[in-house]
Amino acid sequence: MSTSVSKDAAGSILSPRPMVRVISVYLFYLLGAALALGAVACGGPNADRETKPAPTVTASPRPEPPQPDLHGFSFPIVGGCLPTSERLIPNAPRTYRNGVHEGIDFYQSDNCTKITGGTEVVAAKAGRVIRADLEYVDLTAKTVQAYLNNPNTEHSLDQFRGRQVWIDHGAGVVTRYCHLSGIAPGITTDLAVAVGQLIAFVGESGTPTSTRKPGTEYHLHFEVRVGDSYLGKGLPAKQVRPLYRELFGVTGK
Ligand SMILES: [Zn+2]
Secondary structure, eight states: OHHHHHHHHHHHHHOOHHHHHHHHHHHHHHHHHHHHHHHHHTTOTTOHHHHOOOOOOOSSOOOOOOOOOOOOOOOSSTTOOOOSOGGGSTTOEEGGGTEEOOSEEEOGGGSSSOOOTTOEEEOSSSEEEEEEOTTOOOOOHHHHHHHHHSTTSHHHHHHHTOSOEEEEEETTEEEEEESOSEEOTTOOTTOEEOTTOEEEEOBOTTOHHHHHSTTSOOBEEEEEEETTEETTTTOOHHHHHHHHHHHTTOOOO
16 A cells, blocks of 8 residues: 555654654653643642732721712802703803813803802802912903914813813812903912802803903803813713702702
């Protein structure tokens, strides 16, 4: 048969058969030793000591970072309430700057109390003032246009919020009060304020409309920042509204 012929030929050419057997047996033992070593390294029966997990340290746990407390806020305008329109709550589109709304707008036309230029704005919760624009300069038609040409930079967005006060409530929660016409006497950076304390007055600063038709855009734009975002970011109105109802402790329908 042709197969046996070629085997015989290969055997006679390479080496005598006994030598092939010796080498095969030697290789077999080498392979066995390698497998045994591998088993140890990969967790064989003798590997317990090396792979035992480190004991869990429970004696001195690292303290948890403080969690944002999104309860116990008051409306920033006494007698105010959440607007009914979805255009006035977070995530409503804002076409003039191709962006989304990041806060709540308190307008007289959709609220529970009188809101006009000069209406008092109060701290929504106790905290520390971290920004009070005491040196604010009103925008002009020309400066507004410059920001509208490049609307979504941090600087432009900040300018569109007009004169502002920011209050830090701890654990990454900051409230922003925007479009103000003025800041209450004595309110300055680093001041500790109590909930309900007068901090500023409603205005229309920073709104593009205020440069074209002054006196027609009075409202408070109020933001609740959480970390580097805002409360309700990315959620549909149906889910945003309950977050703010909970924030202000609004009960009932
Ligand atoms: Zn707004």
